[in-house]
Amino acid sequence: MTSKNEDYIAFTGDTGDLDVLLNDYKLSESALRFPNVNSILIPKKAQHNLRKHCKVILRTVDSDIDIAVEKCLVFLSNLASTYYTDSKWKPLNAMLLHQQTKNADNTYLYTKIIKVLTTGTSTGAFIEVDKSYQKGFESKKFRLTDTYLKAGLIEYTIKDAGIISTRNKLYYQQLSKAITNPICYNLIMMYQKIDLPTSEELLAIGRKLVKEGRITKKGKILTVRNKHKDHYWLDVKNRSFVEDNIELFEFLTSRGFMIPSAGDMSSGGRVVDSFTLMPSWIREQITIEGKKLTECDYTALHPNIAIKLYDGSMTYLTHGLVAERTGIDLKDVKIEHLSFFNMTWNGMRKSPLFEYYSTNESDMLARIYHDKNEHGHKITSQKMFMVEVDIMSAVIRDLNAKDVYVLYVYDALICEEKDRELVAETMNCIILEHGVKTRVKVNSSDFIESTFEPLQKYALDEIVNLYDILPQLSFDVEDTLKIISGIDSSNVEMTKLLDYFNKQTAQQKYNDYDGVLITPSMISKLKILIKP
Structure with missing residues (x-):
């Protein structure tokens, strides 16, 4: 049930499209903007x-x-x-x-x-x-x-003085809450610096992007409507319209910016404001002293948060890695990752990503299943949002202490170019303190993804170096040394390593087993490295 003092509009996030998603993202229903409360x-x-x-x-x-x-x-x-x-x-x-x-x-x-x-x-x-x-x-x-x-x-x-008075009280209640929230306070400090494009400028920019074939982060085709109605396009659901985006921009900014508002536990405390709800191609046109801003965005943040929360074995997962190993188009992997962990269990099973995670993170998926089954399917996204907000709050506190203020878009921060290096460095440092292993994208693309090299494959009779192979299977240094000691060699045939894994897995069934834990996902990863 929603809060007694607040109710909210919910949106899909930084996808350039809005929708009402109950209890996911939160924004004050009164939509007060400062200072035009009347x-x-x-x-x-x-x-x-x-x-x-x-x-x-x-x-x-x-x-x-x-x-x-x-x-x-x-x-x-x-x-x-x-x-x-x-x-x-x-x-x-x-x-x-x-x-x-x-x-x-x-x-x-x-x-x-x-x-x-x-x-x-x-x-x-x-x-x-x-x-x-x-x-x-x-x-x-x-x-x-x-x-x-x-x-x-x-x-x-x-015009009525009583209604205006009531709205003023609601305004100051909301503003006082914003000032005490580190993300919201940072945003209020940032608003005074930014300059917005005009609607006429956006229309020209939008037409140019359409000619260039711009696709939104949700995979929709940016399109100029040219006064046509929806039925003009057979694939209208796959399109995002420039004119509609500009109308939304005007709704969000023309009467003043919305007071940034933090959601409740169901949204993990995510903050929503005029800029999180703005289509991303329009947000790109914001300037400070005539210079465009730059975005620092974590790579595959939610999959890596899920790995942390549910004791997965992979580290520094990228959309590109999943695309390479599954054969799914990179664009489709990114879109699927937007909602995969937020789905019902049956929804997850129908996703093209499910096979990848069931092969490589079967234990993690089992824990997610039990959590959703016990607490409802939204528990996963709620937990991930809380971790995300904790990380971004810590980053913003650190930056503000250095007199650096940024725009916030959930898992990304938008800053002046002169501050980019500091912002990225701070984000990379603080996320590791929270135990989530990912980093800021390099040049607005996933690190590794743009230059990803296919994994090396080995024949069963090929000699492999365990110091190279075992870290790829998520073994730490201590377990790597134990396995090398157990096999009595660091260079072995791939078939011998596979036999060792199978043997250890069988022995794990006994209570007196004191060897290195070998999980099904580790065996699956090893098999991926074997030539067909």
């Missing part, structure tokens, strides 16, 4: 239709029609973000709705407002309510009706 976005024609057709029922909200109308508009403004999401349903927390619309005597009015908006006019309701709502499990969901979704948004300036 400015809201509402569906076109909503104010006119309320005033003209709903006067009688509006008096149940307030005897003053003007105040009643504005309280209904405040409610509707909570749904403005759904113009830019795939799902039009959005959960709204009851306590927040009460805080937004209550009278001075703390009277609950939001249920009466819902009645006004669901009753609507002779031409239909303003909103719909999800009938599947179960009290105690999540906030009730609402959506704008098609009539008002198609109408678009306009800006409205609230």
Whole structure:
């Protein structure tokens, strides 16, 4: 169940596309932006239709029609973000709705407002309510009706002093929380330095990127809409439209930046602001003193966090390594990794990545299965987000202490070029302190991936050096020396090493076994090194 004081919009992250994902990513439902607390976005024609057709029922909200109308508009403004999401349903927390619309005597009015908006006019309701709502499990969901979704948004300036006062209090509550969060505070310090492109400049840049064949991080084709409707494209779901992206940019920035907001335990405390929600190609156009910023991004962070959390054996995993060993296209591996560990167990099994992990990290997958089975499938992503936020918070604290401020995009930091070396060095150092073995990408591409050489393969009768082979199978120095001592040689035929592994595996079944632990994943890795 969502917090009493906050409810949030959830988004897909740095993919250039937004969607409502319940309890994953969190953003204040009131979407307050500093400093325009009296400015809201509402569906076109909503104010006119309320005033003209709903006067009688509006008096149940307030005897003053003007105040009643504005309280209904405040409610509707909570749904403005759904113009830019795939799902039009959005959960709204009851306590927040009460805080937004209550009278001075703390009277609950939001249920009466819902009645006004669901009753609507002779031409239909303003909103719909999800009938599947179960009290105690999540906030009730609402959506704008098609009539008002198609109408678009306009800006409205609230006039009632009482409503403005209430929004000011919510504003300062949210701002005070942001100041005490290291990531949010850092962002507030960064905002004063950055310059944004104009919508006209973005349209020209977008057209250029389309000609260059730009693909979003989620694998969608950047496309110029040119006033065409969705049905113009047979593969519309595989496209991200320049004009729509610019509208989203305007929604996120035109009335001031959103106050950065940290989520609750379900999102691991991930921070959401105007820039995490911005399409990445637009975010690339941000400048400081006329110079574009540069991004420092961890390589395959979540897979490597999963390996840490669930005692996997691999280290410094990259998307390129998985692509090379599976034959799956690198682009597809990156897209699959965005959601693989967040899926249900059945969803993971259907993923093209499952075979790779079941072969190389079978024990880790077993632990993930038991965790999801016991605590629900979202537990994996929640734990990974918490580790991610801990790492990024530590990095940002260290940088801020050196008077360096950055934009934050979950597992990446965007900084001035002059600070890139320091930011990357700090990120690489701190992540190792957290026990996660990956590093910042080199030149905006995965290290190793761009110059990855295929693994050397060995014939069964070929002599191999165990000092070269065993570290590739995740054995540490101590276990490597024990195995060499057990075989009584550091240079052996590959077939002898395989026989040794099989023998040790069989002996492990006995309680008095004191040899080196040989897991099925280690044997699988060894077999990968054998020529077919």
